[in-house]
Amino acid sequence: MPDAEDVRRIALSLPDTTEKTAWSMPTFRVAGKMFATLPEDETSIAVRCPKEERDELVLAEPEKFWIAGHEAQFAWVRARLAALEGEDELRDILADSWRQAAPTRLLEAHPRLGLPAGGPGEFEG
Secondary structure, eight states, X not given: OOOHHHHHHHHHHSTTEEEEEETTEEEEEETTEEEEEOOTTXXXXXXXXXXXXXXXXXXXXXTTEEOOGGGTTTTEEEEXXXXXXXXXXXXXXXXXXXXXXXXXXXXXXXXXXXXOTTSXXXXXX
């Protein structure tokens, strides 16, 4: 089961990522733009997620994903660390959120980051 230290290690391994305390919790930012937080007791993470995908995730896996009331109007979703299938799933979630916050220059420099294995760009030159 991934924990807060796994979140920190994986998030900080992503390009141009820094950790900053905000609202009394660790937040992770790419080029200054927040893409993940470790709220409350650090048993969950909050990440960027388009609202339509977020709603599908919550309906499909309510034991894993939920929407915090104060984040409902924003494109963020929470994930329970104990419900994740392991470090690979955590890495995928964090990388996907990173891609949503990263500037174009970083996305172009790391085209495969956050994409599933075998996905677009996997077999480039």
